[in-house]
Amino acid sequence: MRGRLPLLTVFFALALAATGGALAGGLDDIQALTGDMDRLRQASGQMPLAEEREIGRGMAERLMGASPPVHDARVQRYVNRVGLWVAEGSQRPHLAWTFGVLDTPAVNAFAAPGGYVFITRGLFLLLNDEGELAVVLGHEIAHVTARHHLQALAQDARVGITADLVGNAIHGHLDHGQLEQMWRAGARLYAIGLKRRDEFDADRIGVALAARAGYDPWTFMDTLTTLEAVHPDAPAMALQSKTHPSPEERRARLLGQLDQDFGKGEPGARPETRFDEMRDRLSARGR
Amino acid sequence: MKAWRAMLLGAALVTVTAAGAEAPGIVVQDAALRAQPSTGAETVARLDRGDAVALGQRAGGWIAVRTRVGAQRAGWMRVWHVRRQHAADTEEGNPLLAGLKRFSRAVTGLFERGGGEPDTGNGQTVATFGVRGLDGGDIASAAPNAEGLERLAAARASPTDAKSYAHAEHLQRRAATVPGAGVSGAENWSGW
Numbered sequence: 281m282r283g284r285l286p287l288l289t290v291f292f293a294l295a296l297a298a299t300g301g302a303l304a305g306g307l308d309d310i311q312a313l314t315g316d317m318d319r320l321r322q323a324s325g326q327m328p329l330a331e332e333r334e335i336g337r338g339m340a341e342r343l344m345g346a347s348p349p350v351h352d353a354r355v356q357r358y359v360n361r362v363g364l365w366v367a368e369g370s371q372r373p374h375l376a377w378t379f380g381v382l383d384t385p386a387v388n389a390f391a392a393p394g395g396y397v398f399i400t401r402g403l404f405l406l407l408n409d410e411g412e413l414a415v416v417l418g419h420e421i422a423h424v425t426a427r428h429h430l431q432a433l434a435q436d437a438r439v440g441i442t443a444d445l446v447g448n449a450i451h452g453h454l455d456h457g458q459l460e461q462m463w464r465a466g467a468r469l470y471a472i473g474l475k476r477r478d479e480f481d482a483d484r485i486g487v488a489l490a491a492r493a494g495y496d497p498w499t500f501m502d503t504l505t506t507l508e509a510v511h512p513d514a515p516a517m518a519l520q521s522k523t524h525p526s527p528e529e530r531r532a533r534l535l536g537q538l539d540q541d542f543g544k545g546e547p548g549a550r551p552e553t554r555f556d557e558m559r560d561r562l563s564a565r566g567r
Numbered sequence: 568m569k570a571w572r573a574m575l576l577g578a579a580l581v582t583v584t585a586a587g588a589e590a591p592g593i594v595v596q597d598a599a600l601r602a603q604p605s606t607g608a609e610t611v612a613r614l615d616r617g618d619a620v621a622l623g624q625r626a627g628g629w630i631a632v633r634t635r636v637g638a639q640r641a642g643w644m645r646v647w648h649v650r651r652q653h654a655a656d657t658e659e660g661n662p663l664l665a666g667l668k669r670f671s672r673a674v675t676g677l678f679e680r681g682g683g684e685p686d687t688g689n690g691q692t693v694a695t696f697g698v699r700g701l702d703g704g705d706i707a708s709a710a711p712n713a714e715g716l717e718r719l720a721a722a723r724a725s726p727t728d729a730k731s732y733a734h735a736e737h738l739q740r741r742a743a744t745v746p747g748a749g750v751s752g753a754e755n756w757s758g759w
Contacts, residue, residue, distance in 0.1 A: 341716050345709030347701050349719050356722035364729040369740065380719040386701035400701065408651055410736070464707070471703020481746070488745040494738035498628055501647045505595055509650070516700040523703075531647060535628070541743065543627040551736045 329394070332430065333376070336394030338463030339429070340378075343398060343470065347384040350401060350565065355381055355558050362410060363397055363417045369492035370485075372425045379417065381562065387510065388520045390470060391420040393429050401562050402516050406506050411490065411499035411550035418493075419486030426485070428478040433465055438472050473523025480525065480533050487538065496548035498538060504531045589633070592622040592649045600642040604629030611642040622651055 349356060356379075363379035375395035382390075385402040397420040399413070407413055423429065473479075487497035504527040512521035524530070542548075594614045601608040604626045614620070614634065623631030625646065632649060633641045724732075 337716065338711065341711035341713050342709045343706060344712035344715030344719075346705040348712060348715045351718075353722060356719060357724065360719075360722050360724040361729050361732040364724040364726065365733045365738070368726065368729065369745075371745070376723070378716075378719050378723055380722070382701075384701045388701065402700075463711075467709065468703075468707045470706045484746045488743045491743040492740060492745070494733065494740060496625070497743075498625065498646055501628065502650065505647045505650050509595065514700075518700050519702050537746065538628060546741070547625050547627070548741075549736065549738055551738070554736070 329375075332427075333394030334459070335430070335433075335462055335466060336392035336396050336424075338459065339392040339466035339469075340396040340398075342463060342467040343382070343390055343392070347382040347386070347400070349380045349398075350383045350562065352381075352561055352565070355561055358554060358558050359399065359413070359417075362413060363421070366414050366418050366489050366493045366495075367395075367397075367421045369489050370421050370425045375424070377421075383565070386516050386519065387507070389416050389420050391423040391429070392466070393424065393427065395424055397421060397424065401565065404562055405559060406503075406510075407555075407559075408502055409499065409550040409552045410555040411495040411497075411548065412503045413555065414490040414493055414495040415486050415497065415500040416503065417486075418489035419482045421489060422482040422485035423474065423478065426478070426481060428474050428482070429466065429469060432469055432472075432474055432478075433462065438468075470523075471519070476525050480530065483530055483534055484537055487534065488541070491542060491548060494549050496550050497542050498547070499550055500534070501531060501538075504528075589621040589623050591635075591652045592620045592632070593652060594618040594620055594644075594648060595650050596648045598644055598648040600632060600634070600640060600644055602642055604643040608643070612638075612640045614644070614648075620649060622649060 359381055360377075360379045364377050367373060367375070367377045372395075377395045377397070380396075380398045381404055382398050382400045384400050386400050387402040387406060389397075389399045389403055391397050397417055399416055399420075403416065404413070407416070483500070487500050490499070491497040507517075507520070508527040510517045512518070512526070525533075594616055597613070597615050599610040600612045600614050602611050603609075612634070614632075619635040621633040621635055623633065625631075626643070628646050629643045630646050630649060631641070632644045633639065
């Protein structure tokens with residue numbers, strides 16, 4: 281880890297350049313700030329995989345702390361097989377993709393940098409078939425491949441990656457305490473949510489990844505119809521509603537792409553048999 | 568000629584699905600039942616939210632629909648205007664889906680906000696899911712659970728696993744352009 285930290289330092293040096301300029305009231309040089317932001321975005325794309333994975337691991341462990349994975353190896357193996365099959369069609373097929381079903385009735389799905397993707401038992405139980413599962417996993421895979429969380433950590437002041445922390449990173453190496461701060465900020469990100477644009481992008485990429493894997497991308501319309509039927513303020517739905525655009529908006533944004541790319545031709549698969557078995561196993565746990 | 572062929576095809580699909588591949592469904596949004604899978608096609612009937620229907624074959628974003636009550640009519644609807652129902656959608660198995668099964672303007676009182684007060688807002692009645700969720704505070708304040716993540720790492724699939732699973736389900740890789748994701752390096756690319 282030690283040998284890789286300087287590269288992480290470069291990432292945060294750029295973050296400081298971007299956020300520091302804004303904090304210091306750097307209105308005099310917006311152009312330079314914009315340039316810094318561009319370099320920052322590039323830096324998030326160039327962060328070494330080991331660092332990305334380390335940040336993601338800590339975020340994922342905190343998610344597990346809030347809601348442990350379902351104790352059912354058969355279900356977890358199933359979601360890992362489906363997930364990997366979908367992820368192998370992505371731009372980052374060789375990440376150490378790790379999928380899981382979290383044991384909570386909340387309706388949600390999460391991702392963490394480096395290849396972690398989770399769906400809750402509550403959301404799984406609302407799906408009709410494996411095609412819907414593939415798109416949900418594809419959506420989360422897209423957040424990882426597009427590094428949405430890393431960008432938000434570096435750019436979104438609300439998660440609390442302060443200029444101080446970034447400054448420390450510049451003047452030395454990120455020590456364990458500072459990495460700990462990163463993880464906590466990452467966990468806060470789950471409460472705040474990503475940018476709306478990132479969510480729409482993830483929808484568009486998610487349906488395409490599911491289609492590449494042989495599934496029917498139109499299944500996602502069924503998922504959105506279901507989400508729409510749940511009251512956005514219902515306790516199990518509240519976090520999902522707060523951190524995502526409405527199902528109606530998501531459908532409206534996707535329609536053009538679906539009609540254009542998948543309006544004709546082979547519809548793709550919606551396997552049910554094994555999916556139903558897993559759904560039954562998860563349903564039994566909730567009683 | 569083309570239109571006739573399309574109509575015949577449409578009729579054939581409905582007939583075929585009527586023969587066995589239909590699934591019970593419910594209309595979730597007031598919408599037109601059309602003669603063909605096209606927004607320009609003639610309206611056969613107007614269906615209301617809560618109407619029971621039989622769902623047949625899909626064609627892109629369209630699905631063959633047959634009414635189950637009143638005059639029997641068949642046609643096409645957009646896929647998000649209807650929802651499929653499962654035998655497993657019971658009160659015990661899945662309270663939310665059981666709620667959807669009863670989805671009807673006649674029982675709006677059944678669908679309430681999480682807090683319990685009836686939703687009298689814009690008439691868009693939606694189902695309640697009354698269990699406690701996982702909120703952002705839970706995650707932000709959670710202690711790390713390394714053991715949980717290790718359990719998932721043990722369940723990871725190898726590419727061979729994933730492939731043999733997919734083949735058993737007859738999943739075939741196919742070409743599809745993956746859209747770009749703005750600035751983040753997922754620019755347009757196409758593999759396979």
